[in-house]
Structures are given as structure tokens and as C-alpha cells.
Amino acid sequence: MHIDHIGIAVEDLESAVETYEKLLDGQCYKREVVEDQQVETAFFKTGQSKVELLGATAPDSVIAKYVAQKGQGMHHVAFEVDDIHAELDRLREEGFTVLSEEPSRGADNKLVAFVHPKDNCGVLVELCQEQDG
Numbered sequence: 001m002h003i004d005h006i007g008i009a010v011e012d013l014e015s016a017v018e019t020y021e022k023l024l025d026g027q028c029y030k031r032e033v034v035e036d037q038q039v040e041t042a043f044f045k046t047g048q049s050k051v052e053l054l055g056a057t058a059p060d061s062v063i064a065k066y067v068a069q070k071g072q073g074m075h076h077v078a079f080e081v082d083d084i085h086a087e088l089d090r091l092r093e094e095g096f097t098v099l100s101e102e103p104s105r106g107a108d109n110k111l112v113a114f115v116h117p118k119d120n121c122g123v124l125v126e127l128c129q130e131q132d133g
């Protein structure tokens with residue numbers, strides 16, 4: 001298991017991309033809309049991990065709700081795993097609240113699922129697994 005990315009909720013994706021291009025002295029290498037999550041993502045490489053900027057694509061997106069309540073900032077940490085189904089079963093058995101029955105399609109050709117922040121010392125955790133093809 002390793003940290004795949006940190007997710008940062010932003011108000012205005014264009015302006016956040018400009019800021020992070022300056023901050024990290026590098027280009028955003030990928031932009032992708034993920035309809036299931038009602039977000040647009042912008043990715044930056046930082047060594048073996050990534051920074052994922054997240055802008056809402058709809059007023060009822062979880063990102064719009066988060067930014068309205070807490071303002072822009074760190075939204076989640078994502079751990080890449082080899083077998084997301086096995087890992088979710090293990091976490092359920094340990095008593096963690098997994099936020100969906102099944103993983104769904106995330107950005108960057110990954111399957112993703114989330115664990116409630118109340119179980120992780122206030123941090124929303126994403127698990128992700130590379131999909132074939």
C-alpha cells in the first residue's frame with residue numbers, strides 16, 4: 001500500500017491549476033471529468049505520488065458542499081492497493097464505515113472507494129486500484 005494521491009478541494013479549478021503549476025514548478029499532466037463523483041480533476045506528479053485538484057461540476061457535488069462548509073483545502077488521502085475488494089472486506093470486518101457497497105470508476109483509470117472520515121481521525125480515506133486496459 002502506498003499514497004497514490006492527496007485530493008484538494010478547490011473553488012475554481014482553472015485558477016487552482018495556475019497556482020499549483022507555479023507552486024510545483026510543473027505542468028498539470030491530466031484533466032478529467034468523473035461524472036459519478038460530479039467532479040473535474042487536475043493532476044500533478046510529485047515523485048511517486050500525485051496531487052489531485054478537485055473542482056465541483058454540479059451544485060450538489062460533495063466538493064461543492066465541502067467548499068461551502070469548510071472552504072478550499074485538503075479533502076482526502078488516497079492509498080493504492082492491489083486488491084480493492086479484499087481490502088474493503090478487511091476494513092468492514094475491522095469496523096470501518098465503507099461509503100459504498102462496491103468500488104466505482106475514479107480518475108486515472110482506477111477503481112475507487114471511500115472510508116468515512118469519522119473512522120480515520122477526521123481524514124476521508126480513498127482506496128484505489130489500477131484497472132486493467
Ligand SMILES: CC[C@@H](C(=O)O)C(=O)SCCNC(=O)CCNC(=O)[C@H](O)C(C)(C)COP(=O)(O)OP(=O)(O)OC[C@H]1O[C@@H](n2cnc3c(N)ncnc32)[C@H](O)[C@@H]1OP(=O)(O)O
Pocket residue numbers: 007034037039041052054062063065066069074075076078099105106107108110112114116117122123124126
Ligand atoms: C475523481 C474521482 C476520485 C479519484 O479518482 O480520486 C475522487 O477523488 S472523488 C472525491 C470526491 N468524492 C467523495 O469524496 C466521495 C466520498 N465522500 C462522501 O461520501 C461524502 O463527502 C462524506 C465523506 C460521506 C461526507 O458527506 P456528508 O455526510 O453528506 O457531509 P456532511 O457535510 O454532512 O459531513 C458529515 C461530517 O463529515 C465531515 N466531512 C465531510 N467531508 C469531509 C472530508 N472530506 N474530510 C474530513 N471530514 C469531512 C463534516 O465536516 C461533518 O463533520 P461533523 O460536522 O463533525 O459531523
Ligand SMILES: [Co+2]
Pocket residue numbers: 005006007052076078126
Ligand atoms: Co481522489
